[in-house]
Amino acid sequence: MPEGDFAASLHARAEALTEACIRCGACFSACPMTGPAAIADADPAATVGGILDLLAGGDGTPDALRWANVCNGSGYCIPACPEGINTRFMVQLARGYARRQAGEQAVRRTARDNYANMARSARILSRLQLSPEDAARLTRTRPEPGATPPEVVFYTGCNIAKTPHMALLMTDILDAIGVSYSVAGGTGNCCGVQQHRAGDFAAQGRMAFGTTENLAQHGAPLVLSWCPSCQIQFGENTLPSYAAIHGATPFEMAPVLPFLAARAEQLRPLMRHPVRRRVAIHERPALPAIMDAVGTLLALVPGLEVVDVPVPRIGVMAIHVVGLPEHKRALLTQEFAEAKAAGADTLATVFHACHREICHLGDASFEVLNFLELIGESMGIAHTDLYRRLRLLDDVDAVIADTAPMAAAHGLDLETVRTVLLAEFGG
Known part of the structure:
Protein backbone atom coordinates (compact mmCIF):
# COMPACT_ATOMS: atom_id res chain seq x y z
CA MET A 1 0.00 0.00 0.00
CA GLY A 103 3.75 18.64 13.88
CA GLU A 104 4.69 15.48 12.02
CA GLN A 105 7.70 14.66 14.17
CA ALA A 106 5.79 15.02 17.45
CA VAL A 107 2.87 13.00 16.12
CA ARG A 108 5.12 10.15 15.00
CA ARG A 109 7.00 10.15 18.28
CA THR A 110 3.78 10.01 20.32
CA ALA A 111 2.34 7.21 18.21
CA ARG A 112 5.60 5.25 18.32
CA ASP A 113 6.06 5.63 22.08
CA ASN A 114 2.44 4.78 22.92
CA TYR A 115 2.53 1.69 20.75
CA ALA A 116 5.91 0.58 22.11
CA ASN A 117 4.75 0.94 25.72
CA MET A 118 1.53 -0.96 25.02
CA ALA A 119 3.35 -3.72 23.14
CA ARG A 120 5.98 -4.16 25.84
CA SER A 121 3.37 -4.25 28.59
CA ALA A 122 1.20 -6.82 26.79
CA ARG A 123 4.19 -9.01 25.97
CA ILE A 124 5.67 -9.00 29.48
CA LEU A 125 2.42 -9.41 31.41
CA SER A 126 1.23 -12.25 29.22
CA ARG A 127 4.51 -14.11 29.57
CA LEU A 128 4.46 -13.79 33.34
CA GLN A 129 1.20 -15.77 33.25
CA LEU A 130 1.45 -18.12 30.27
CA SER A 131 3.66 -21.05 29.41
CA PRO A 132 5.58 -20.60 26.15
CA GLU A 133 3.18 -23.07 24.52
CA ASP A 134 0.02 -21.19 25.56
CA ALA A 135 1.61 -17.85 24.66
CA ALA A 136 2.24 -19.12 21.13
CA ARG A 137 -1.28 -20.53 20.98
CA LEU A 138 -2.80 -17.10 21.53
CA THR A 139 -0.53 -15.02 19.30
CA ARG A 140 -0.17 -17.03 16.09
CA THR A 141 0.16 -14.73 13.09
CA ARG A 142 0.26 -17.17 10.16
CA PRO A 143 -1.87 -20.22 9.24
CA GLU A 144 -0.15 -23.54 8.76
CA PRO A 145 0.96 -24.06 5.12
CA GLY A 146 -1.65 -25.99 3.15
CA ALA A 147 -4.15 -25.99 6.01
CA THR A 148 -7.86 -26.08 5.23
CA PRO A 149 -9.32 -22.61 5.82
CA PRO A 150 -11.18 -22.44 9.13
CA GLU A 151 -14.78 -21.36 9.53
CA VAL A 152 -13.67 -18.26 11.44
CA VAL A 153 -10.60 -16.50 12.77
CA PHE A 154 -10.68 -15.59 16.46
CA TYR A 155 -8.90 -12.22 16.54
CA THR A 156 -7.78 -11.54 20.08
CA GLY A 157 -6.23 -8.11 19.57
CA CYS A 158 -3.31 -7.05 21.74
CA ASN A 159 -4.28 -6.30 25.31
CA ILE A 160 -6.33 -9.35 26.20
CA ALA A 161 -2.87 -10.92 26.57
CA LYS A 162 -2.62 -9.17 29.94
CA THR A 163 -5.62 -11.20 31.16
CA PRO A 164 -5.00 -14.40 29.18
CA HIS A 165 -7.47 -16.55 31.09
CA MET A 166 -10.23 -14.82 29.09
CA ALA A 167 -8.73 -15.78 25.75
CA LEU A 168 -8.11 -19.35 26.90
CA LEU A 169 -11.71 -19.66 28.12
CA MET A 170 -12.99 -18.34 24.79
CA THR A 171 -10.99 -20.88 22.81
CA ASP A 172 -12.26 -23.67 25.05
CA ILE A 173 -15.86 -22.53 24.48
CA LEU A 174 -15.33 -22.44 20.72
CA ASP A 175 -13.85 -25.94 20.93
CA ALA A 176 -16.84 -27.16 22.93
CA ILE A 177 -19.38 -26.13 20.28
CA GLY A 178 -17.27 -27.49 17.46
CA VAL A 179 -16.36 -24.28 15.65
CA SER A 180 -13.47 -24.58 13.21
CA TYR A 181 -11.23 -21.61 13.96
CA SER A 182 -7.72 -20.29 13.99
CA VAL A 183 -6.32 -17.70 16.38
CA ALA A 184 -4.58 -14.49 15.41
CA GLY A 185 -3.53 -11.66 17.65
CA GLY A 186 -0.70 -10.11 19.57
CA THR A 187 1.00 -6.81 18.94
CA GLY A 188 2.18 -7.96 15.51
CA ASN A 189 -1.49 -7.94 14.53
CA CYS A 190 -2.48 -4.61 16.07
CA CYS A 191 -5.54 -2.66 14.91
CA GLY A 192 -3.58 0.63 14.79
CA VAL A 193 -5.60 2.41 17.45
CA GLN A 194 -2.54 3.97 19.09
CA GLN A 195 -1.52 5.57 15.80
CA HIS A 196 -5.09 6.69 15.10
CA ARG A 197 -5.44 8.43 18.46
CA ALA A 198 -2.13 10.21 17.94
CA GLY A 199 -3.09 11.34 14.43
CA ASP A 200 -0.33 9.37 12.70
CA PHE A 201 -2.61 8.18 9.92
CA ALA A 202 0.15 6.91 7.63
CA ALA A 203 1.52 4.62 10.35
CA GLN A 204 -2.01 3.58 11.26
CA GLY A 205 -2.64 2.55 7.66
CA ARG A 206 0.55 0.51 7.46
CA MET A 207 -0.22 -1.33 10.67
CA ALA A 208 -3.96 -1.82 10.20
CA PHE A 209 -3.70 -2.87 6.57
CA GLY A 210 -0.81 -5.21 7.44
CA THR A 211 -3.04 -6.84 10.05
CA THR A 212 -5.86 -7.02 7.52
CA GLU A 213 -3.62 -8.93 5.12
CA ASN A 214 -2.43 -11.24 7.91
CA LEU A 215 -6.00 -12.04 8.93
CA ALA A 216 -6.97 -12.62 5.30
CA GLN A 217 -4.23 -15.25 4.94
CA HIS A 218 -6.24 -17.62 7.11
CA GLY A 219 -8.85 -17.80 4.34
CA ALA A 220 -11.89 -17.50 6.60
CA PRO A 221 -14.78 -15.31 5.45
CA LEU A 222 -15.47 -14.17 9.02
CA VAL A 223 -13.09 -12.72 11.61
CA LEU A 224 -14.44 -12.65 15.17
CA SER A 225 -13.06 -9.86 17.33
CA TRP A 226 -12.77 -10.00 21.08
CA CYS A 227 -11.80 -6.39 21.75
CA PRO A 228 -14.48 -3.72 21.20
CA SER A 229 -11.81 -1.15 20.41
CA CYS A 230 -10.44 -3.40 17.66
CA GLN A 231 -13.97 -3.96 16.34
CA ILE A 232 -14.57 -0.22 16.13
CA GLN A 233 -11.19 0.43 14.56
CA PHE A 234 -11.72 -2.17 11.87
CA GLY A 235 -15.46 -1.82 11.42
CA GLU A 236 -15.65 1.96 11.37
CA ASN A 237 -12.15 2.94 10.30
CA THR A 238 -9.88 0.41 8.60
CA LEU A 239 -12.18 -1.79 6.54
CA PRO A 240 -14.20 1.08 5.01
CA SER A 241 -10.93 2.68 3.91
CA TYR A 242 -9.63 -0.69 2.68
CA ALA A 243 -12.78 -1.11 0.57
CA ALA A 244 -12.45 2.41 -0.80
CA ILE A 245 -8.87 1.71 -1.92
CA HIS A 246 -9.15 -1.93 -3.01
CA GLY A 247 -12.80 -2.18 -4.02
CA ALA A 248 -13.75 -4.80 -1.41
CA THR A 249 -12.72 -6.23 1.93
CA PRO A 250 -11.22 -9.73 2.26
CA PHE A 251 -13.48 -10.76 5.16
CA GLU A 252 -16.27 -9.60 7.43
CA MET A 253 -15.38 -8.69 11.00
CA ALA A 254 -17.89 -9.07 13.82
CA PRO A 255 -17.72 -9.37 17.63
CA VAL A 256 -17.33 -12.91 18.92
CA LEU A 257 -19.95 -12.70 21.69
CA PRO A 258 -23.01 -12.25 19.42
CA PHE A 259 -21.60 -15.13 17.37
CA LEU A 260 -21.69 -17.28 20.52
CA ALA A 261 -25.12 -16.02 21.56
CA ALA A 262 -26.51 -17.04 18.16
CA ARG A 263 -25.45 -20.59 19.08
CA ALA A 264 -27.23 -20.58 22.42
CA GLU A 265 -29.01 -23.85 21.71
CA GLN A 266 -25.67 -25.57 21.15
CA LEU A 267 -24.34 -24.13 24.39
CA ARG A 268 -27.41 -24.80 26.54
CA PRO A 269 -26.88 -28.56 27.04
CA LEU A 270 -23.23 -27.90 27.91
CA MET A 271 -24.23 -25.76 30.92
CA ARG A 272 -24.40 -28.75 33.27
CA HIS A 273 -23.32 -27.16 36.54
CA PRO A 274 -25.47 -24.64 38.43
CA VAL A 275 -23.77 -21.36 39.34
CA ARG A 276 -25.72 -19.94 42.26
CA ARG A 277 -24.86 -16.27 42.11
CA ARG A 278 -26.65 -12.93 41.85
CA VAL A 279 -24.70 -11.10 39.20
CA ALA A 280 -24.51 -7.46 38.14
CA ILE A 281 -22.93 -6.83 34.74
CA HIS A 282 -20.24 -4.16 34.32
CA GLU A 283 -21.69 -2.88 31.06
CA ARG A 284 -20.23 -0.70 28.32
CA PRO A 285 -22.54 0.91 25.75
CA ALA A 286 -20.34 1.32 22.67
CA LEU A 287 -21.49 -1.88 20.92
CA PRO A 288 -24.97 -2.73 22.25
CA ALA A 289 -25.11 -6.11 20.47
CA ILE A 290 -22.27 -7.32 22.68
CA MET A 291 -24.15 -6.47 25.89
CA ASP A 292 -27.27 -8.17 24.54
CA ALA A 293 -25.15 -11.25 23.83
CA VAL A 294 -23.73 -11.27 27.37
CA GLY A 295 -27.29 -11.28 28.74
CA THR A 296 -28.25 -14.14 26.44
CA LEU A 297 -25.22 -16.20 27.43
CA LEU A 298 -25.61 -15.68 31.17
CA ALA A 299 -29.30 -16.61 30.90
CA LEU A 300 -28.15 -20.10 29.87
CA VAL A 301 -26.38 -20.68 33.19
CA PRO A 302 -28.58 -22.65 35.61
CA GLY A 303 -28.91 -21.10 39.04
CA LEU A 304 -27.54 -17.71 37.99
CA GLU A 305 -29.61 -14.55 38.38
CA VAL A 306 -28.71 -11.25 36.71
CA VAL A 307 -29.71 -8.13 38.63
CA ASP A 308 -30.13 -4.71 37.05
CA VAL A 309 -27.84 -1.90 38.20
CA PRO A 310 -29.19 1.52 37.14
CA VAL A 311 -26.00 3.52 36.71
CA PRO A 312 -24.75 5.64 33.78
CA ARG A 313 -22.77 3.66 31.23
CA ILE A 314 -19.94 5.28 29.30
CA GLY A 315 -16.95 4.31 27.22
CA VAL A 316 -15.81 1.53 24.94
CA MET A 317 -13.84 0.14 27.89
CA ALA A 318 -12.56 1.62 31.12
CA ILE A 319 -9.25 2.55 29.52
CA HIS A 320 -11.04 4.83 27.06
CA VAL A 321 -12.46 7.06 29.79
CA VAL A 322 -9.51 9.42 29.90
CA GLY A 323 -9.09 12.95 31.15
CA LEU A 324 -11.86 12.68 33.74
CA PRO A 325 -10.53 10.32 36.43
CA GLU A 326 -12.72 11.69 39.21
CA HIS A 327 -15.84 11.13 37.13
CA LYS A 328 -14.78 7.57 36.37
CA ARG A 329 -14.10 6.84 40.04
CA ALA A 330 -17.48 8.29 41.04
CA LEU A 331 -19.30 6.08 38.53
CA LEU A 332 -17.46 2.99 39.77
CA THR A 333 -18.24 3.82 43.39
CA GLN A 334 -21.89 4.25 42.45
CA GLU A 335 -21.92 0.96 40.55
CA PHE A 336 -20.48 -1.02 43.46
CA ALA A 337 -22.97 0.55 45.86
CA GLU A 338 -25.96 -0.05 43.57
CA ALA A 339 -24.90 -3.63 42.87
CA LYS A 340 -24.64 -4.45 46.56
CA ALA A 341 -27.95 -2.69 47.26
CA ALA A 342 -29.58 -4.91 44.62
CA GLY A 343 -28.31 -7.98 46.42
CA ALA A 344 -25.59 -8.89 43.93
CA ASP A 345 -22.72 -10.99 45.20
CA THR A 346 -20.78 -10.74 41.93
CA LEU A 347 -19.88 -7.98 39.52
CA ALA A 348 -19.14 -9.52 36.12
CA THR A 349 -16.84 -7.63 33.80
CA VAL A 350 -17.09 -8.15 30.06
CA PHE A 351 -13.91 -6.70 28.60
CA HIS A 352 -10.27 -7.12 29.53
CA ALA A 353 -9.41 -3.45 30.14
CA CYS A 354 -12.34 -3.03 32.52
CA HIS A 355 -11.36 -6.21 34.32
CA ARG A 356 -7.81 -5.03 34.88
CA GLU A 357 -9.03 -1.90 36.63
CA ILE A 358 -11.49 -3.50 39.04
CA CYS A 359 -10.74 -7.23 39.40
CA HIS A 360 -8.98 -6.69 42.74
CA LEU A 361 -11.68 -4.48 44.29
CA GLY A 362 -14.02 -7.13 45.66
CA ASP A 363 -14.45 -8.00 49.32
CA ALA A 364 -15.56 -10.90 51.47
CA SER A 365 -19.17 -10.65 50.28
CA PHE A 366 -18.70 -9.30 46.76
CA GLU A 367 -16.52 -10.79 44.05
CA VAL A 368 -15.38 -9.35 40.72
CA LEU A 369 -15.15 -11.97 37.95
CA ASN A 370 -15.13 -11.93 34.20
CA PHE A 371 -18.43 -13.23 32.87
CA LEU A 372 -16.59 -15.93 30.87
CA GLU A 373 -15.50 -17.42 34.19
CA LEU A 374 -19.18 -17.93 35.02
CA ILE A 375 -19.85 -19.54 31.64
CA GLY A 376 -16.81 -21.74 32.10
CA GLU A 377 -17.84 -22.75 35.63
CA SER A 378 -21.19 -23.95 34.33
CA MET A 379 -19.48 -25.87 31.50
CA GLY A 380 -16.89 -27.38 33.82
CA ILE A 381 -13.89 -25.55 32.36
CA ALA A 382 -11.62 -23.14 34.20
CA HIS A 383 -8.51 -21.02 33.79
CA THR A 384 -7.17 -19.17 36.81
CA ASP A 385 -7.29 -15.38 36.74
CA LEU A 386 -3.57 -14.93 37.37
CA TYR A 387 -3.72 -11.20 36.67
CA ARG A 388 -6.02 -10.70 39.64
CA ARG A 389 -3.79 -12.86 41.83
CA LEU A 390 -0.76 -10.76 40.89
CA ARG A 391 -2.71 -7.56 41.42
CA LEU A 392 -3.73 -8.68 44.90
CA LEU A 393 -0.11 -9.23 45.88
CA ASP A 394 0.03 -5.42 45.91
CA ASP A 395 3.83 -5.34 45.79
CA VAL A 396 6.04 -5.35 42.70
CA ASP A 397 8.83 -7.28 44.40
CA ALA A 398 6.34 -9.93 45.48
CA VAL A 399 5.04 -10.20 41.91
CA ILE A 400 8.59 -10.57 40.58
CA ALA A 401 9.30 -13.34 43.06
CA ASP A 402 6.02 -15.07 42.32
CA THR A 403 6.51 -15.02 38.55
CA ALA A 404 10.26 -15.76 38.48
CA PRO A 405 9.82 -19.24 36.93
CA MET A 406 7.74 -17.87 34.05
CA ALA A 407 10.15 -14.97 33.53
CA ALA A 408 13.01 -17.46 33.32
CA ALA A 409 11.08 -19.74 30.94
CA HIS A 410 10.57 -16.84 28.54
CA GLY A 411 14.03 -15.34 29.03
CA LEU A 412 12.65 -12.01 30.26
CA ASP A 413 14.93 -9.24 31.45
CA LEU A 414 14.04 -8.52 35.08
CA GLU A 415 14.64 -4.79 34.84
CA THR A 416 12.16 -4.63 31.96
CA VAL A 417 9.76 -6.74 34.00
CA ARG A 418 10.10 -4.33 36.93
CA THR A 419 9.50 -1.30 34.70
CA VAL A 420 6.34 -2.85 33.25
CA LEU A 421 5.01 -3.91 36.65
CA LEU A 422 5.59 -0.46 38.13
CA ALA A 423 3.65 1.10 35.26
CA GLU A 424 0.83 -1.47 35.55
CA PHE A 425 0.49 -1.88 39.31
CA GLY A 426 2.26 1.14 40.74
CA GLY A 427 4.73 0.97 43.60
Missing part, protein backbone atom coordinates in the same frame (compact mmCIF):
# COMPACT_ATOMS: atom_id res chain seq x y z
CA PRO A 2 1.45 3.38 -0.92
CA GLU A 3 1.96 5.24 2.34
CA GLY A 4 -0.40 8.07 1.46
CA ASP A 5 -3.37 5.96 0.37
CA PHE A 6 -4.84 5.36 3.80
CA ALA A 7 -4.38 8.98 4.91
CA ALA A 8 -5.94 10.10 1.63
CA SER A 9 -8.93 7.84 2.20
CA LEU A 10 -9.45 9.38 5.64
CA HIS A 11 -9.22 12.84 4.11
CA ALA A 12 -11.87 11.90 1.56
CA ARG A 13 -14.12 10.58 4.32
CA ALA A 14 -13.56 13.77 6.33
CA GLU A 15 -14.69 15.81 3.34
CA ALA A 16 -17.77 13.62 2.95
CA LEU A 17 -18.64 14.07 6.62
CA THR A 18 -18.29 17.82 6.32
CA GLU A 19 -20.70 17.84 3.38
CA ALA A 20 -23.22 15.47 4.98
CA CYS A 21 -23.40 17.05 8.44
CA ILE A 22 -26.24 19.58 8.82
CA ARG A 23 -24.71 21.04 12.02
CA CYS A 24 -27.83 20.43 14.08
CA GLY A 25 -25.83 19.55 17.19
CA ALA A 26 -27.95 16.49 18.07
CA CYS A 27 -24.81 14.36 18.52
CA PHE A 28 -23.36 16.83 21.01
CA SER A 29 -26.63 16.98 22.94
CA ALA A 30 -26.70 13.16 23.20
CA CYS A 31 -23.15 12.87 24.52
CA PRO A 32 -22.87 11.80 28.19
CA MET A 33 -19.50 13.52 28.62
CA THR A 34 -20.43 17.17 28.09
CA GLY A 35 -21.49 17.66 31.72
CA PRO A 36 -18.45 16.00 33.32
CA ALA A 37 -16.22 17.88 30.85
CA ALA A 38 -17.82 21.22 31.83
CA ILE A 39 -19.01 22.02 28.29
CA ALA A 40 -22.71 21.22 28.70
CA ASP A 41 -23.55 24.91 28.25
CA ALA A 42 -21.69 25.15 24.94
CA ASP A 43 -23.73 25.77 21.83
CA PRO A 44 -24.27 22.34 20.21
CA ALA A 45 -24.35 23.60 16.63
CA ALA A 46 -21.29 25.78 17.09
CA THR A 47 -19.38 22.93 18.74
CA VAL A 48 -20.17 20.57 15.88
CA GLY A 49 -19.09 23.35 13.53
CA GLY A 50 -15.75 23.38 15.35
CA ILE A 51 -15.43 19.61 14.82
CA LEU A 52 -16.02 20.08 11.09
CA ASP A 53 -13.44 22.87 11.02
CA LEU A 54 -10.89 20.45 12.52
CA LEU A 55 -11.74 17.92 9.81
CA ALA A 56 -11.09 20.61 7.21
CA GLY A 57 -7.66 21.33 8.68
CA GLY A 58 -8.66 24.33 10.78
CA ASP A 59 -8.13 25.11 14.44
CA GLY A 60 -11.63 24.23 15.57
CA THR A 61 -12.98 25.85 18.73
CA PRO A 62 -12.03 25.33 22.39
CA ASP A 63 -15.31 23.53 23.05
CA ALA A 64 -14.84 21.29 20.01
CA LEU A 65 -11.31 20.41 21.09
CA ARG A 66 -12.46 19.65 24.60
CA TRP A 67 -15.29 17.47 23.31
CA ALA A 68 -13.02 15.53 20.98
CA ASN A 69 -10.47 14.93 23.72
CA VAL A 70 -12.99 13.54 26.22
CA CYS A 71 -14.78 11.36 23.66
CA ASN A 72 -14.65 7.80 24.96
CA GLY A 73 -16.62 6.18 22.16
CA SER A 74 -19.84 5.44 24.04
CA GLY A 75 -21.78 5.82 20.79
CA TYR A 76 -24.91 7.53 22.09
CA CYS A 77 -24.32 10.16 19.42
CA ILE A 78 -24.76 7.73 16.52
CA PRO A 79 -28.52 7.04 16.73
CA ALA A 80 -29.09 10.70 17.60
CA CYS A 81 -27.90 11.89 14.16
CA PRO A 82 -30.85 12.57 11.83
CA GLU A 83 -28.58 12.15 8.78
CA GLY A 84 -27.33 8.69 9.74
CA ILE A 85 -23.72 9.85 10.10
CA ASN A 86 -21.34 7.83 12.23
CA THR A 87 -20.69 10.74 14.55
CA ARG A 88 -18.37 8.73 16.80
CA PHE A 89 -16.03 8.27 13.84
CA MET A 90 -16.46 11.95 12.94
CA VAL A 91 -15.48 13.25 16.39
CA GLN A 92 -12.59 10.84 16.85
CA LEU A 93 -11.23 11.56 13.38
CA ALA A 94 -11.39 15.27 14.23
CA ARG A 95 -9.38 14.52 17.38
CA GLY A 96 -6.70 12.91 15.24
CA TYR A 97 -6.57 15.93 12.93
CA ALA A 98 -6.30 18.23 15.96
CA ARG A 99 -3.35 16.28 17.30
CA ARG A 100 -1.61 16.48 13.95
CA GLN A 101 -1.23 20.20 14.55
CA ALA A 102 1.61 19.38 16.95
